[in-house]
Amino acid sequence: MNFLDPDTRANLLASCSWSLWREAADEAKRILKELGDESPLVTRTLARGILGVRTSLDSRFVVRGVQEMFMKDPLSVQYILKLVPIDTWTASDIDSIKEGVSGIRGRISKGEKWRMTVEKRRYTEHHKSEIIKEVAELIEEKVDLEKPDKILRIEIIGRYAGLAILKPDETFSVAKAFSP
Secondary structure, three states: OOOOOOOOOOOOOEEEOOOHHHHHHHHHHHHHHHHHHOOOOEOOOOOEEEEEEEEOOOHHHHHHHHHHHHHHHHHHHOOOEEEEEOOOEOOHHHHHHHHHHHHHHHOOOOOOOOOEEEEEEOOOOOOOHHHHHHOOOOOOOOOOOOOEEEEEEEEEOOEEEEEEEOOOOOOOEHHHHHHO
16 A cells, blocks of 8 residues: 555554454455445555555544444454544655645634644654654644644654544544443
């Protein structure tokens, strides 16, 4: 999967147990077909336990669908541990990430509070705090680490960075589903 190629770039990242990636990939394909995508693309990334998912469906619709499936029947989702929508991909150097964030920062509206989450896998070039410091200056709205209206997610996998601006309920996590 080439993360920068518009035809194959993942618009979801799925986390799974390292040893169960095949089962998680099959589960993702099954779920996407149930939701209406007849030909999803699911592949391993260079980060163990992370699958790249390319679906023709809106990634937030998929997350809502998986959340609903899981609430009705927790056994319907056995191998996928987390789903994160991705809005755009860039190279993982700071300048490319900043350029990518500049392109989507308008999704944080005036007056909305936000926070940033940075996940790094197979990437040692910059520390999380350095990335946060560099990128945070691009967004003028107030930061709220506890109850943000929007979350800027930066998912770095080696040479690529997936970026998304999400509402707090626009990711799926098995761990969150069981927490109070």
